[in-house]
Amino acid sequence: MSNFINVKPLAGDLLIYQKRIHIGTTLTTKELILQKPYISYHIMLDDMIGMVPFTLQRESAQMEVPFITIGETTITPTFSSHYYRLSTTRLLVIKPSGHYEHKKADLLVPLSDRFVDYVQKYSPFISVPTQY
Secondary structure (H helix, E strand, C coil), X not given: CCCECCCCCCCCCEEEEEECCCCEEEEECCEEEEEEECEEEEEEHHHEEEEEEECCCCCHHXXXXXXXXXXXXXXXXXXXXXXXXXXXXXXXXXXXXXXXXEEXXXXXXXXXXXXXXXXXXXXXXXXXXXXX
16 A cells, blocks of 8 residues: 555656655656655646756765754655755645645755656756756
8 A cells, every 4th residue: 555645637648657665756748746655746847947956965974864954954865866956836735635736846856867867858948967
C-alpha cells in the first residue's frame, strides 16, 4: 500500500516517472508532479519560471547529522541526487484534507540527472548551463 496521493487525470503524455522510497516524480508534456507520503505538488510546465541547482551547505561535522537547517527550515537530505529549486507562478498542493493553491512558490526537491534532462527538454523556459 502506498501513502502517495494520486493525481488524476494527468495532462499531456507521460515522459518519465521515477519513484524512490520517500518521493515520486512524474513528468508529462504539460505538467510536473512531485509526490511524498500524504502530500503531492502539482505544477503545470507553463507555470514554471525556472529551475536552479541548489547546494545544501554542510560542514564536515554535520555530515553525520541526518538533517540540515537553512534559516527556519529543516531539510532531511536522504537522497544521493542533486537538489533543485523550482520556481513557479502557481502551485497546487494536494493533501488528504483537500487541495490548496499557492501563487509564486519555490520548491526545493531532489531530482536525478535523467529527470532534469527531460525537464530541460520539455519545459518552456530556457536552459542556462551552470557549474554544479
